[in-house]
């Protein structure tokens with residue numbers, strides 16, 4: 001029997017006004033997988049993510065989450081089905097405390113018996129517990145990133161999406177984020193990650209999709225990507 005994909009995109013096309021960015025993406029994400037979405041700047045990674053989370057309506061094609069069509073639905077409806085995004089630029093609320101960020105959206109969207117609680121999020125990022133009463137605008141960039149991840153986890157998402165989660169962070173904080181993602185993977189969290197640190201992503205993810213000018217030009221396992229440096233050079237410029 002074929003497994004039902006958690007997310008499937010077929011023939012996904014999207015763009016902004018008259019300018020088309022995605023030209024028919026086909027891919028699936030199975031429950032428990034960690035997938036890297038790779039490609040140079042401007043190739044369509046964020047546009048793909050925006051289409052999945054409902055910030056951009058596809059012009060053609062189909063996006064399904066647990067078999068149900070979600071393309072063009074409102075972001076809050078898609079979020080309630082269990083899709084959480086850690087957006088590029090973090091987007092913490094300047095006037096909410098750390099604790100308020102972590103309880104305001106708390107939910108159990110993955111029907112877990114042993115889901116994320118405030119205490120478990122604090123255990124994952126002790127720094128957030130120390131800063132519990134600080135406002136969003138009083139946090140360092142690294143703390144904001146941890147908070148953005150903690151806020152996404154507080155909804156117990158079925159699919160966690162991270163867009164450039166380690167961008168602009170000090171190396172020690174970046175390492176902490178990668179360690180956290182590895183821990184989430186061990187716990188079975190399905191995750192889609194866009195990140196420029198291909199070497200770290202190869203260590204973390206099961207499979208990768210490479211996007212070039214709005215098309216998936218390569219997909220394969222981490223072992224396959226690690227073994228073929230010409231792909232890194234050709235499609236990621238590294």
Ligand SMILES: Nc1ncnc2c1ncn2[C@@H]1O[C@H](COP(=O)(O)OP(=O)(O)OP(=O)(O)O)[C@@H](O)[C@H]1O
Pocket residue numbers: 016019021039040041042043044045046047048
């Ligand atoms: N709001 C927008 N309006 C018009 N064009 C946009 C908008 N957002 C992105 N684009 C264009 O769409 C194309 C794909 O952008 P996208 O953000 O998806 O790329 P990306 O692969 O995520 O790269 P990056 O790492 O630079 O974010 C680019 O040419 C970009 O200029």
